[in-house]
Amino acid sequence: MDNSSTIDRKKTRQILVGNIPVGGESPITVQSMTTTKTSDVDATLQQIYSLASAGADIVRCTCNDYDAAEGLAQIVPRSPVPIIADVHNQYKMALAAIASGVNCLRLNPGNIRKPEHIKAIAETAGEQSIPIRIGVNGGSLHPELYEKYGGKVTPEAMVESALTELSFFDEVGFDQVKISVKASNVPLMVEAYRQLSKVTDHPLHLGVTEAGPPPTGLIKSTAGIATLLLEGIGDTIRYSLTADPVQEAKAGRQLLDALGLRERKNVDLIACPSCGRAEIDVYSVASQAQNAFENKKIPLQIAVMGCVVNGPGEAKDADLGIAAGNKRGHLFVKGQNVAVVKEDEMVETLVQWAEYITENGFEAALARADMEKAKKEAEKDRQKLLSLQGEDVNQDASRVNLIRKI
Numbered sequence: 001m002d003n004s005s006t007i008d009r010k011k012t013r014q015i016l017v018g019n020i021p022v023g024g025e026s027p028i029t030v031q032s033m034t035t036t037k038t039s040d041v042d043a044t045l046q047q048i049y050s051l052a053s054a055g056a057d058i059v060r061c062t063c064n065d066y067d068a069a070e071g072l073a074q075i076v077p078r079s080p081v082p083i084i085a086d087v088h089n090q091y092k093m094a095l096a097a098i099a100s101g102v103n104c105l106r107l108n109p110g111n112i113r114k115p116e117h118i119k120a121i122a123e124t125a126g127e128q129s130i131p132i133r134i135g136v137n138g139g140s141l142h143p144e145l146y147e148k149y150g151g152k153v154t155p156e157a158m159v160e161s162a163l164t165e166l167s168f169f170d171e172v173g174f175d176q177v178k179i180s181v182k183a184s185n186v187p188l189m190v191e192a193y194r195q196l197s198k199v200t201d202h203p204l205h206l207g208v209t210e211a212g213p214p215p216t217g218l219i220k221s222t223a224g225i226a227t228l229l230l231e232g233i234g235d236t237i238r239y240s241l242t243a244d245p246v247q248e249a250k251a252g253r254q255l256l257d258a259l260g261l262r263e264r265k266n267v268d269l270i271a272c273p274s275c276g277r278a279e280i281d282v283y284s285v286a287s288q289a290q291n292a293f294e295n296k297k298i299p300l301q302i303a304v305m306g307c308v309v310n311g312p313g314e315a316k317d318a319d320l321g322i323a324a325g326n327k328r329g330h331l332f333v334k335g336q337n338v339a340v341v342k343e344d345e346m347v348e349t350l351v352q353w354a355e356y357i358t359e360n361g362f363e364a365a366l367a368r369a370d371m372e373k374a375k376k377e378a379e380k381d382r383q384k385l386l387s388l389q390g391e392d393v394n395q396d397a398s399r400v401n402l403i404r405k406i
Contacts, residue, residue, distance in 0.1 A: 009232045012203045015131045015176050018082025018103035020057055022178060023203030023235045028261050029057040030252035031238040032245045038068035044075055050317045052080045052270045053301045054246045055253030060084040066403060069096035073399035076101045078310060080270050091117035092406055098124050099402040106133040109165040110140035122174035131176035134165045137209055138183030155192035162196060177202045182209035186224045193228050203235035213242040218251055229259055267293040271304040282306040288347045298354050308382050320354055322346050325381035334362060338369035340377045
């Protein structure tokens with residue numbers, strides 16, 4: 001059955017969030033947000049990898065204090081997807097997030113209100129080519145807009161809030177912008193986006209805020225987001241659920257698939273961003289793996305990781321993965337080391353194990369492995385890399401020092 005879309009999407013400008021295009025003719029992307037403390041680097045990275053495995057193209061993390069900003073400095077180089085910093089009340093946190101190396105900011109006009117602060121953020125972001133999402137929220141409009149529109153939230157008030165913020169950006173020549181006008185009331189949210197779409201060609205981020213737990217939250221979010229997508233409005237989406245954020249990512253991808261707005265894949269391949277620890281050309285190996293699996297009906301999530309130091313732990317939610325270390329490939333199934341192969345056999349081995357798992361199941365795959373030996377070999381290579389490269393191979397400390405000066 002042909003599931004391709006006949007939806008006529010509105011043409012918007014294109015921006016880049018890390019290496020992911022948003023807007024223009026690029027595919028509609030799925031976003032989600034971590035629920036961990038950003039300062040807990042390992043827990044946050046684990047959740048980011050889980051979200052990437054579930055279909056998230058971009059992930060947002062809160063940046064509410066300097067500890068969170070310092071956490072982002074360590075998270076961004078190791079994340080498999082671009083990272084957005086969610087900034088609420090303090091403009092200096094936006095500057096700290098920029099210093100941490102994030103790929104995008106989200107600002108709420110109802111919280112950071114001083115024009116000089118907004119312009120300072122935009123100027124600094126422009127210098128680093130970091131886009132900003134103007135994230136209007138119906139529950140936190142500027143008090144003057146409440147008063148102007150009769151003490152209630154209206155689509156007009158939300159659109160005016162977004163355009164006012166945009167005007168401050170225009171004054172300093174900043175145009176790398178995407179916009180959202182979210183509300184928990186679905187008809188209000190839909191009408192606000194319709195009005196906004198008529199007056200701007202910046203890419204739009206769709207979502208129903210505070211939608212609640214499933215199934216109600218799923219129904220509300222789908223009602224609002226799908227309505228707009230079917231009208232050709234929207235360039236990136238997020239389900240905001242009171243639940244494990246993995247459910248958000250899965251719901252977003254399922255909706256896009258149902259509407260024919262994203263190409264269906266058999267293998268869901270994730271890869272690390274090739275940080276300073278990478279022992280291989282991650283992009284090349286990931287590309288080889290993608291080509292090798294292209295015509296195979298294998299419904300697995302497969303990870304290609306650049307190093308054995310962090311790779312198996314960060315991608316443990318993947319069905320199958322391989323991490324490089326000391327000129328060898330360390331294969332893991334559901335986070336458990338199962339085999340060690342030569343570096344030039346990594347892709348071939350991935351395919352063999354994927355086919356075996358698809359035919360025989362995970363238990364059979366684990367049963368045939370000498371996991372104790374594989375684990376010892378992985379730890380040996382891990383310790384060797386740590387000894388050679390040190391703890392701060394990504395130079396996180398230099399970014400932390402920049403953050404502390406803000």
